[in-house]
Amino acid sequence: xxxxxxNPATGEILKRxxxxxxxxxxxxLTQAQETFQSYRLTSFTQRQKWLNNAALILERDAEKxxxxxxxxxxxxxxxxxxxxxxxxxVCRYYAENGEAFLADEYTETDATKSYVSYQPLGIxxxxxxxxxxFWQVFRFAAPALMAGNVAVLKHASNVPQxxxxxxxxxxxxxxxxxxxxxLLIGAAQVEDVINDDRVKAATLxxxxxxxxxxxxxAGHQIKPTVLELGGSDPLIVFPSADLDEAVDxxxxxxxxxxxxSCIASKRFILHEAIAEQxxxxxxxxxxxxxxxxxMDDDTDIGPLxxxxxxxxxxxxxxxxxxxxxxxxxxxxxxxxxxxxxxxTILTDIPVDAPTMKEEFFAPVVMVFTVKNIAxxxxxxxxxxxGLGSSAWTNEPTEQQRFIRDLEAGAVFINGLVKxxxxxxxxxxxxxxxxxxxxxxxxxxxxxxxxxxxx
Ligand code: NAP
Numbered sequence: 001x002x003x004x005x006x007n008p009a010t011g012e013i014l015k016r017x018x019x020x021x022x023x024x025x026x027x028x029l030t031q032a033q034e035t036f037q038s039y040r041l042t043s044f045t046q047r048q049k050w051l052n053n054a055a056l057i058l059e060r061d062a063e064k065x066x067x068x069x070x071x072x073x074x075x076x077x078x079x080x081x082x083x084x085x086x087x088x089x090v091c092r093y094y095a096e097n098g099e100a101f102l103a104d105e106y107t108e109t110d111a112t113k114s115y116v117s118y119q120p121l122g123i124x125x126x127x128x129x130x131x132x133x134f135w136q137v138f139r140f141a142a143p144a145l146m147a148g149n150v151a152v153l154k155h156a157s158n159v160p161q162x163x164x165x166x167x168x169x170x171x172x173x174x175x176x177x178x179x180x181x182x183l184l185i186g187a188a189q190v191e192d193v194i195n196d197d198r199v200k201a202a203t204l205x206x207x208x209x210x211x212x213x214x215x216x217x218a219g220h221q222i223k224p225t226v227l228e229l230g231g232s233d234p235l236i237v238f239p240s241a242d243l244d245e246a247v248d249x250x251x252x253x254x255x256x257x258x259x260x261s262c263i264a265s266k267r268f269i270l271h272e273a274i275a276e277q278x279x280x281x282x283x284x285x286x287x288x289x290x291x292x293x294x295m296d297d298d299t300d301i302g303p304l305x306x307x308x309x310x311x312x313x314x315x316x317x318x319x320x321x322x323x324x325x326x327x328x329x330x331x332x333x334x335x336x337x338x339x340x341x342x343x344t345i346l347t348d349i350p351v352d353a354p355t356m357k358e359e360f361f362a363p364v365v366m367v368f369t370v371k372n373i374a375x376x377x378x379x380x381x382x383x384x385x386g387l388g389s390s391a392w393t394n395e396p397t398e399q400q401r402f403i404r405d406l407e408a409g410a411v412f413i414n415g416l417v418k419x420x421x422x423x424x425x426x427x428x429x430x431x432x433x434x435x436x437x438x439x440x441x442x443x444x445x446x447x448x449x450x451x452x453x454x
């Protein structure tokens with residue numbers, strides 16, 4: 001994919017960028033390695049100050065950063081402003097808590113003193129997606145920098161200006177030159193970077209093929225990875241739930257970011273006792289959403305980020321229909337310039353069709369009806385993914401059953417699946433491994449060094 005800014009609302013190519021040549025990548029890695037030697041010795045207090053500065057910049061210029069995000073990948077500007085502000089939160093969170101999370105941990109043994117000391121690894125490669133172009137990067141960068149690592153970012157090729165803006169924010173915040181650098185490179189150039197001895201680990205948020213590729217390369221080099229991949233999260237609604245709230249949150253989750261969120265509830269699994277009532281409400285809610293220019297304040301859903309994503313969802317929905325699904329709402333791309341696909345509801349879905357087990361990355365919800373909790377859990381788990389899950393019930397025994405049996409990295413009862421700096425985030429099965437955020441997020445890329453003193 002060429003590195004370029006293409007406005008997804010119009011299809012207009014706004015700016016092209018040349019990929020770095022191998023000598024330029026080499027110069028950046030040399031700089032990163034040199035910086036690491038001194039950066040790792042900086043104090044937590046110093047890093048805390050830089051992270052807090054970054055938070056201030058993100059808040060102060062949220063509007064400017066939002067314009068870049070919306071222009072490059074089409075999320076609504078109001079959601080992009082919230083994203084920039086959420087990045088400030090994660091910077092402050094690790095600024096405040098990072099030192100405590102990495103404090104030496106003492107254990108009594110045969111030594112006079114024995115403990116675990118958490119030390120930075122060096123250069124970490126971050127391969128990031130376009131869908132939350134600031135948040136995905138900051139939720140990695142804040143803990144990595146606080147831990148004393150340095151980072152190089154290979155961002156998605158359709159958000160180069162976001163990538164450059166992030167580098168500029170961290171530089172303006174005071175981080176030393178080389179502590180965080182953007183590499184404008186294509187996917188094929190990642191191999192050389194991960195193979196470089198100076199790069200000690202990698203994190204990737206994105207699709208399964210990208211994850212498999214990076215993890216294999218890293219595996220050959222015996223380098224640790226964190227993978228945050230796709231999902232097709234269930235939202236399960238049972239009779240005791242507050243239906244109106246479940247419809248509101250379900251709609252928000254499925255259509256957030258124009259339907260392109262890894263943790264969106266993509267499959268609604270409804271108990272038969274409330275299915276009809278729920279669907280009626282859902283249809284009204286989905287139909288009320290305004291599709292349009294993402295820069296406008298009253299737009300709920302903007303364009304999909306790229307033409308490829310649009311083509312994928314058209315293929316998936318057509319396939320679902322061919323297999324017998326009913327389109328209750330939407331279902332066809334909009335006849336206008338840009339990558340617009342309307343809010344869509346699919347029912348009567350053949351559960352065993354392979355297409356139904358794929359991730360749908362657009363505002364398209366698949367709705368299923370079940371008779372009981374065993375059926376709901378079996379259907380929820382019958383996919384390759386295991387990222388988030390949301391279950392709506394006020395029956396404590398049902399809540400416990402969902403918590404125990406849903407195969408996912410997170411279960412939210414009566415609430416929206418969301419990332420929160422204070423809680424670990426990540427998946428199981430083909431949604432990836434490792435955790436970001438919370439305590440595990442800052443311990444992902446450190447050497448837990450055992451120290452034993454006689
Ligand atoms: P993608 O195509 O996999 O791209 C993600 C990043 O990987 C981009 O920087 C891309 O670069 C790079 N990449 C692609 N192929 C690669 C390869 N073979 N080797 C190394 N790097 C490679 O994914 P996307 O379409 O941008 O993002 C959407 C996916 O991300 C969805 O599946 C979504 O669910 C998932 N996601 C997961 C999470 C999570 O936390 N679990 C969060 C957000 C998104 P180019 O752009 O240059 O191809």
